[in-house]
Amino acid sequence: xxxxxxxxxxxxxxxxxxxxxxxxxxxxxxxxxxxxxxxxxxxxxxxxxxxxxxxxxxxxxxxxxxxxxxxxxxxxxxxxxxxxxxxxxxxxxxxxxxxxxxxxxxxxxxxxxxxxxxxxxxxxxxxxxxxxxxxxxxxxxxxxxxxxxxxxxxxxxxxxxxxx
Numbered sequence: 001x002x003x004x005x006x007x008x009x010x011x012x013x014x015x016x017x018x019x020x021x022x023x024x025x026x027x028x029x030x031x032x033x034x035x036x037x038x039x040x041x042x043x044x045x046x047x048x049x050x051x052x053x054x055x056x057x058x059x060x061x062x063x064x065x066x067x068x069x070x071x072x073x074x075x076x077x078x079x080x081x082x083x084x085x086x087x088x089x090x091x092x093x094x095x096x097x098x099x100x101x102x103x104x105x106x107x108x109x110x111x112x113x114x115x116x117x118x119x120x121x122x123x124x125x126x127x128x129x130x131x132x133x134x135x136x137x138x139x140x141x142x143x144x145x146x147x148x149x150x151x152x153x154x155x156x157x158x159x160x161x162x163x164x
Contacts, residue, residue, distance in 0.1 A: 004044035011042055016061045016095060025050075025091070051088055059088070059095035068101060070115055071144055079104075079144070105142055105151060112152045116141075119150050133158075 008026075012019045025031040026040055031050045033040040062080070066073040080087045080094055085104045087094040105113065114122075116130040119139075123130065131148060133139035140154040 006042045006044065006047060008040055008042075011047065014047075014058060015090060016059055016064070017090065017093065021091070030091075051090075059097060060101070062087075062094055062096070065096045065101060068113060069105075069144060070113055070149060071147065075145065105149070107151045107153050113149050114151070114155070116148050116150070119155060122155070 006014070008019050008022050011017075011031075012022045015022065022031070023040070026033045026042075031042060032046040033042045060068070061073075062076040063073040065085075066076045069076065076085065076096075077094065079085045080096075085096065086100040087096050116134070117127045120127045120130045130139065130150075134141045134148050134150075139150065139158045141148040141150045143149075
């Protein structure tokens with residue numbers, strides 16, 4: 001059995017939180033840690049317990065998730081609150097596991113996500129043509145609110161079956 005120990009700096013990087021906020025979680029007793037000298041160390045088992053065993057690596061902030069999905073971070077929050085994207089709540093912050101974004105987009109692993117306009121530039125057609133292809137179910141896509149997003153894998157599948 002391998003024991004992994006994290007510093008506050010490492011925890012702050014994993015959780016995408018400031019070091020002082022991680023320290024506050026420790027001082028409030030929400031995150032169990034051992035004090036060694038003047039420093040705190042957190043066991044991986046304690047971190048997993050704190051997060052409910054939901055992560056295996058880096059987490060995304062809502063802002064980072066918004067950049068990946070090419071939507072505003074406030075819309076990411078709306079999707080989280082609506083239960084469409086699973087997120088981990090840490091205090092007043094939400095963090096997203098990469099797997100949650102994979103589940104939302106229906107693609108694994110999470111590939112580059114493009115807008116209809118970006119796909120139109122690649123295919124050398126208008127954005128409207130791309131949207132019509134999506135509505136006709138010829139081009140796979142997923143919808144975020146009123147916007148369509150297409151992954152590289154979806155575009156590759158489309159190009160293999162479609163002659164221009």
